[in-house]
Amino acid sequence: MGKVVVLLSGGLDSATTLGYVLSRGNEAVALSFDYGQKHSLELESGRQIAEHYGVRREVFRMDFSFASTSSLTSSMEVEDRPIEKIGNDIPATYVPARNSVFLSISSAYAETLGFDSIAIGVNALDYSGYPDCRPEYINAMETALNLGTRAGVTGRLRILAPLQYLTKGEIIRMGISLGVPYALTRSCYRNGKKACGRCDSCKLRLRGFMDASSEDPIEYQHLPDFYSSYLENRASP
Amino acid sequence: MGKVVVLLSGGLDSATTLGYVLSRGNEAVALSFDYGQKHSLELESGRQIAEHYGVRREVFRMDFSFASTSSLTSSMEVEDRPIEKIGNDIPATYVPARNSVFLSISSAYAETLGFDSIAIGVNALDYSGYPDCRPEYINAMETALNLGTRAGVTGRLRILAPLQYLTKGEIIRMGISLGVPYALTRSCYRNGKKACGRCDSCKLRLRGFMDASSEDPIEYQHLPDFYSSYLENRASP
Numbered sequence: 001m002g003k004v005v006v007l008l009s010g011g012l013d014s015a016t017t018l019g020y021v022l023s024r025g026n027e028a029v030a031l032s033f034d035y036g037q038k039h040s041l042e043l044e045s046g047r048q049i050a051e052h053y054g055v056r057r058e059v060f061r062m063d064f065s066f067a068s069t070s071s072l073t074s075s076m077e078v079e080d081r082p083i084e085k086i087g088n089d090i091p092a093t094y095v096p097a098r099n100s101v102f103l104s105i106s107s108a109y110a111e112t113l114g115f116d117s118i119a120i121g122v123n124a125l126d127y128s129g130y131p132d133c134r135p136e137y138i139n140a141m142e143t144a145l146n147l148g149t150r151a152g153v154t155g156r157l158r159i160l161a162p163l164q165y166l167t168k169g170e171i172i173r174m175g176i177s178l179g180v181p182y183a184l185t186r187s188c189y190r191n192g193k194k195a196c197g198r199c200d201s202c203k204l205r206l207r208g209f210m211d212a213s214s215e216d217p218i219e220y221q222h223l224p225d226f227y228s229s230y231l232e233n234r235a236s237p
Numbered sequence: 238m239g240k241v242v243v244l245l246s247g248g249l250d251s252a253t254t255l256g257y258v259l260s261r262g263n264e265a266v267a268l269s270f271d272y273g274q275k276h277s278l279e280l281e282s283g284r285q286i287a288e289h290y291g292v293r294r295e296v297f298r299m300d301f302s303f304a305s306t307s308s309l310t311s312s313m314e315v316e317d318r319p320i321e322k323i324g325n326d327i328p329a330t331y332v333p334a335r336n337s338v339f340l341s342i343s344s345a346y347a348e349t350l351g352f353d354s355i356a357i358g359v360n361a362l363d364y365s366g367y368p369d370c371r372p373e374y375i376n377a378m379e380t381a382l383n384l385g386t387r388a389g390v391t392g393r394l395r396i397l398a399p400l401q402y403l404t405k406g407e408i409i410r411m412g413i414s415l416g417v418p419y420a421l422t423r424s425c426y427r428n429g430k431k432a433c434g435r436c437d438s439c440k441l442r443l444r445g446f447m448d449a450s451s452e453d454p455i456e457y458q459h460l461p462d463f464y465s466s467y468l469e470n471r472a473s474p
Contacts, residue, residue, distance in 0.1 A: 062299040067349050090387050096348040100341035100385050108333035112304050132385035140384050144377035148337050148369035150327050 003027045003115035004160065005106045008057065010045030011187045012205055013121030013163055016175040020162045021119050022053060023178050029113060030057040031106055035064040035098075038072050038191055045186035052181050060105055070095045071189075078189045080198040083207060083226065087129050091200060093189055099132035103141050103159065111151040116158060123163040123171060125204060135164055168204055169211025176214060183217040197222040240264045240352035241397065242343045245294065247282030248424045249442055250358030250400055253412040257399045258356050259290060260415050266350060267294040268343055272301040272335075275309050275428055282423040289418050297342055307332045308426075315426045317435040320444060320463065324366045328437060330426055336369035340378050340396065348388040353395060360400040360408060362441060372401055405441055406448025413451060420454040434459040 006018045008030035021028050030053075032046040043059065050057035067073040071092040079092055099120070106118040122133035131137060142159040146152030163171050175182065187205045188195035195202050197220035206227040209216040215231070223231075243255045245267035258265050267290075269283040280296065287294035304310040308329040316329055336357070343355040359370035368374060379396040383389030400408050412419065424442045425432035432439050434457035443464040446453040452468070460468075 058303065060299070060303075062297070064345070066295065066297075067345055069349055090390065094387060096345035096388075097341050097382065097386050098345075100344065100382060101338065104334050104337035104341045107337065108301070108304055108335075111333040112306055131387060131390050134384065137381065137384035140377065140381035144374065144381045145334065145337060147371060147374035147377050149334050150331060150368060151333075153327065153368050 001025045001027075002117045002158075003113070004029075004117040004119050005110045005113070005115050006030050006055075006119045007102055007106060007121065008032050008046045008050060009121075010042035010047075010049060010185060011121070011201075012175070012182060012185045012208070013123060013171060014046075015049050015182070015185045016171050016178070016180050017119050017121040017162060018049065018053060018055070019175060019178045019180040021160070022055070026117075028053075028055050028119075029109070029115070030055050031109055032057060032059045033102055033105075034059050034061045035095075036062075036073055037064075038078070039186075039189050041191050042186045045184055048184045049181060052184060058109065062101075064095060064098075067096050078199050081200070083203045083224070086200050086204065087125065089129065090131065091129050093200065094130055097132065099130075099137075100141065103145065107145045107149055107151065107157055110157060111149050116151075116155065117160050118157070119160040119162065121163050122161050123166055123168070125168050135161070138164070167211065168208030172208045172212040172214060176212065185218070192221060194219045194221045196220070197224060238262045238264075239354045239395075240350070241266075241354040241356050242347045242350070242352050243267050243292075243356045244339055244343060244358065245269050245283045245287060246358075247279035247284075247286060247422065248358070248438075249405075249412070249419060249422045249445070250360060250408060251283075252286050252419070252422045253408050253415070253417050254356050254358040254399060255286065255290060255292070256412060256415045256417040258397070259292070263354075265290075265292050265356075266346070266352070267292050268346055269294060269296045270339055270342075271296050271298045272332075273299075273310055274301075275315070276423075276426050278428050279423045282421055285421045286418060289421060295346065299338075301332060301335075304333050315436050318437070320440045320461070323437050323441065324362065326366065327368065328366050330437065331367055334369065336367075336374075337378065340382065344382045344386055344388065344394055347394060348386050353388075353392065354397050355394070356397040356399065358400050359398050360403055360405070362405050372398070375401070404448065405445030409445045409449040409451060413449065422455070429458060431456045431458045433457070434461060
């Protein structure tokens with residue numbers, strides 16, 4: 001049992017991470033980041049998820065609009081591409097050093113609260129594209145944060161990444177068994193009331209529900225063909 | 238010759254770092270942080286130093302007021318203590334994970350600008366008290382930031398700490414030879430128009446000028462005994 005600062009974006013992975021951390025009997029405080037992300041509706045999802053679990057949630061605000069190379073923080077359009085193309089390179093949605101900034105600020109919160117751990121929902125699918133989701137990065141950051149904080153000098157600060165080696169399908173299977181409120185989560189990179197169903201994040205999420213033999217409870221503006229076919233096959237086996 | 242994001246607080250160390258980086262023929266952009274520090278007048282010094290050197294300067298804003306354990310970001314008083322006591326433990330002015338946050342954000346700027354390096358004014362004196370000024374911390378952070386950024390995947394991002402192994406006296410000696418405008422710098426942890434002359438930062442700075450056989454050009458409300466005696470001895474040798 002530990003005391004854990006859980007990074008909670010409002011997406012599926014971070015909600016599952018929070019559900020997992022709590023299921024293991026840990027105390028948790030959720031931390032969300034309002035950094036000028038295009039998909040700022042995720043912050044409202046974060047609020048609802050924390051409320052669902054009855055955990056305290058803090059929002060840290062900062063302005064990443066200088067990051068003109070990312071389609072999540074600039075006027076650059078979020079691109080749509082076939083699901084097969086996802087994961088082969090660093091995508092335009094990559095925000096420079098985002099997890100380093102988030103983990104650093106989380107370590108400051110953890111130290112201030114007297115907490116011993118930080119939990120982050122990085123996972124196997126992400127790290128094929130985002131460098132700051134790779135296990136070797138997470139390990140290196142844990143080393144650096146321990147050297148650079150009072151918490152690391154007087155004790156040990158751990159970074160928990162419970163989803164690290166799971167696919168999206170495995171994450172969702174685990175989350176369903178833990179009762180994670182997926183209807184409250186939001187993964188879309190666009191900020192429409194309904195998820196777009198066209199961006200990388202929507203497609204990976206929908207394929208995850210397909211792989212978990214389940215159905216995504218949230219609403220979509222559009223469903224990609226692979227998911228429509230899957231729903232039809234489910235309806236009439 | 239490289240392209241360097243220089244962390245510029247407005248203090249003596251960061252001004253010397255900027256002067257040194259420019260003296261080596263590098264291109265530089267200065268980055269200051271407005272994080273709710275009690276001594277916010279340092280930001281105006283940062284502006285003037287950047288203007289002196291004719292370099293572009295960005296200010297990144299965020300609110301560290303959650304860090305209730307630091308006397309620089311909370312209502313806790315900045316303490317005064319004898320100079321002999323400084324450096325034996327982590328002081329109350331330590332802001333949790335500050336350099337991790339600053340270096341992470343700097344790496345995001347560097348990547349966005351297509352720059353290859355970050356320079357920070359950490360040094361031997363600081364790291365006796367602040368864990369996030371130790372050489373092993375800086376090295377670990379460089380490793381983590383390279384693993385967690387596109388810049389590190391496609392090239393190499395370096396953290397330069399040119400003052401790392403210098404004492405304050407050696408830093409000032411170097412800075413004077415480089416023409417660093419120390420009259421524009423500001424190191425005091427308090428926010429009075431004149432430097433207080435009583436906090437750790439003022440005392441270390443004054444001892445540095447003494448060790449460099451020089452005189453601090455800025456004004457003080459009060460001068461510690463060791464520095465008054467030094468000035469008297471200088472005046473009548």
